[in-house]
Amino acid sequence: MRDITMPWLPPSTAMAAVVGAGLLVLYLLAARVNSFLRTRHIPGPVWAGWTDLWMMRAQLSGRFCFLLQDANTKYGPIAKIAPNWVVCGDAEELRRIWGVRSAWKRPFWYRAFRFDPYKDNAFSTIDDQIHEKLRAKLMPGYGGKDVDNLHELIDQQVAGLVTLLETKYLSTKTEFKPVDLARKVQYFTLDVISALAFGKELGYLVADQDLFRYIQTTESTLPFMLTIGFMPWVLRLIQSPRLKFLMPDIDKVVGIGSVVKTANQAVAERYGDKPVVKRDMLGSFVANGLTREEAEGEAVVQIIAGSDTSATAIRSTLLFIITNPLVYRRLQSEIDNGIKEGRISSPITDTEARNMPYLQAVIREGLRMWPPATAALPKVSDKDQVVCGVHIPAGTNIAWAPFSFLRNRDIFGKDADAFRPERWLDIDPAKYRAMDQTVMMEFASGSRWECLGKTVAQIELNKAYVELLRRFDITLIDPTNPWTSFNAAVFIQSDMNVIVTRREA
Numbered sequence: 404m405r406d407i408t409m410p411w412l413p414p415s416t417a418m419a420a421v422v423g424a425g426l427l428v429l430y431l432l433a434a435r436v437n438s439f440l441r442t443r444h445i446p447g448p449v450w451a452g453w454t455d456l457w458m459m460r461a462q463l464s465g466r467f468c469f470l471l472q473d474a475n476t477k478y479g480p481i482a483k484i485a486p487n488w489v490v491c492g493d494a495e496e497l498r499r500i501w502g503v504r505s506a507w508k509r510p511f512w513y514r515a516f517r518f519d520p521y522k523d524n525a526f527s528t529i530d531d532q533i534h535e536k537l538r539a540k541l542m543p544g545y546g547g548k549d550v551d552n553l554h555e556l557i558d559q560q561v562a563g564l565v566t567l568l569e570t571k572y573l574s575t576k577t578e579f580k581p582v583d584l585a586r587k588v589q590y591f592t593l594d595v596i597s598a599l600a601f602g603k604e605l606g607y608l609v610a611d612q613d614l615f616r617y618i619q620t621t622e623s624t625l626p627f628m629l630t631i632g633f634m635p636w637v638l639r640l641i642q643s644p645r646l647k648f649l650m651p652d653i654d655k656v657v658g659i660g661s662v663v664k665t666a667n668q669a670v671a672e673r674y675g676d677k678p679v680v681k682r683d684m685l686g687s688f689v690a691n692g693l694t695r696e697e698a699e700g701e702a703v704v705q706i707i708a709g710s711d712t713s714a715t716a717i718r719s720t721l722l723f724i725i726t727n728p729l730v731y732r733r734l735q736s737e738i739d740n741g742i743k744e745g746r747i748s749s750p751i752t753d754t755e756a757r758n759m760p761y762l763q764a765v766i767r768e769g770l771r772m773w774p775p776a777t778a779a780l781p782k783v784s785d786k787d788q789v790v791c792g793v794h795i796p797a798g799t800n801i802a803w804a805p806f807s808f809l810r811n812r813d814i815f816g817k818d819a820d821a822f823r824p825e826r827w828l829d830i831d832p833a834k835y836r837a838m839d840q841t842v843m844m845e846f847a848s849g850s851r852w853e854c855l856g857k858t859v860a861q862i863e864l865n866k867a868y869v870e871l872l873r874r875f876d877i878t879l880i881d882p883t884n885p886w887t888s889f890n891a892a893v894f895i896q897s898d899m900n901v902i903v904t905r906r907e908a
């Protein structure tokens with residue numbers, strides 16, 4: 404043995420190594436069998452009982468949210484997607500799990516949202532008490548309570564989007580100027596969030612380009628980060644302070660690094676000997692006791708959590724509007740009548756938009772048909788639980804599948820797969836409440852993890868469609884190929900090529 408296999412070791416050591424390796428393999432096998440047996444009563448794809456490969460493949464396929472929906476359709480409201488993971492597609496049960504006083508909490512998966520590997524932020528914080536305290540400091544700023552210019556800052560960016568389209572991309576009878584609306588909408592949401600987070604927009608709309616290659620790099624790194632969330636041991640390695648010397652500094656990474664630097668500069672002037680005091684979002688965070696480090700982290704979270712999601716909502720709702728002539732006509736005539744009757748200012752105010760029933764129906768229907776937040780967002784319990792009548796062993800991650808509950812026919816009707824804003828109009832108030840509560844789950848509403856940017860997102864949606872459609876007609880260039888949309892738990896969308904023309908008076 405010594406000569407053939409491990410000539411460099413004495414025989415007794417070589418034997419010990421072989422026995423050790425054998426024991427390790429046996430231990431790993433036993434652990435696999437044990438985890439298979441724990442959840443073998445839960446239906447799901449065969450391989451999901453034994454390995455994480457089904458889930459990883461789904462994550463990398465570009466169809467993550469749709470594969471979770473398919474799993475619920477095939478195996479029921481609780482389906483196994485990996486040995487220690489199930490997906491739930493039942494709205495009522497998800498509300499109970501996500502509820503304020505529930506026994507469920509965030510699992511280790513959330514640590515993947517540490518943009519700086521060594522610091523937590525609101526999104527990555529797992530500890531309930533720390534998270535609650537942090538939220539209390541963030542809420543007055545996000546909710547707009549402490550902020551004087553929330554609406555004005557958003558109005559300025561809406562005007563920036565309109566100006567960009569008007570000056571560079573307006574097609575006429577003689578000029579054909581196709582534009583990728585998916586990209587321009589993302590410039591808009593990036594400028595909104597940076598204006599709110601840093602007190603000054605990053606300037607995407609004026610530059611009309613992917614500044615610092617931020618979009619390009621986040622589109623390639625976010626799916627990777629979300630995949631690592633499913634591999635806790637890799638996450639532990641990457642975030643280990645002992646291996647820090649191997650990791651690049653976050654502010655030197657292309658794309659995100661420039662955003663981090665801008666965030667740090669904006670934060671720096673609010674602290675120190677002569678701090679600048681302002682009643683904006685950052686000012687609110689400072690006034691409510693955020694440390695400098697925390698404020699730096701939150702400024703970056705805002706950009707990441709708040710730009711892709713709102714951009715996806717606006718793009719997909721616009722796509723549904725412009726490809727549904729009846730909806731398009733009805734929404735434009737609600738806008739036109741509102742202007743004629745003096746109910747809509749220029750730009751439209753948030754309150755005016757909230758009083759437009761059809762617009763509100765369109766916004767809800769858009770979020771329902773194409774929910775922007777589609778990451779697994781799992782929760783875990785230390786105790787055994789029962790969900791949808793199925794026994795869920797302690798420690799099992801339970802992901803959500805928004806496409807499952809948002810297309811539920813019992814809640815939304817037989818035509819739940821169709822974009823039909825009319826379903827929200829002239830209905831029994833109890834039915835409306837039930838539908839609204841389900842759609843608002845997209846913001847994790849009613850939970851202790853409710854989206855902090857919900858107010859900002861709603862203001863953006865309330866203004867964007869009206870300000871675009873009062874001025875422009877938008878026509879899809881190739882309805883057979885409307886966009887490129889890749890779901891890696893976040894949506895990566897581009898090539899929504901349209902022509903924009905000025906509306907006839």
Ligand code: HEM
Pocket residue numbers: 525526527538596704705708709710712713716775776780844845846847851852853854855856857859860
């Ligand atoms: C349509 C747009 C949006 C949707 C659908 C959405 C959805 C969500 C969801 C589902 C969560 C809960 C995640 C979890 O804990 O599991 C969340 C959290 C969060 N969102 Fe949003 N979001 C949107 C826009 C925004 C915007 C515009 C901002 C920033 C201004 C933002 C900032 C945040 C932050 C900071 C959190 C973490 C909250 C916490 O951990 O307590 N979101 N969002």
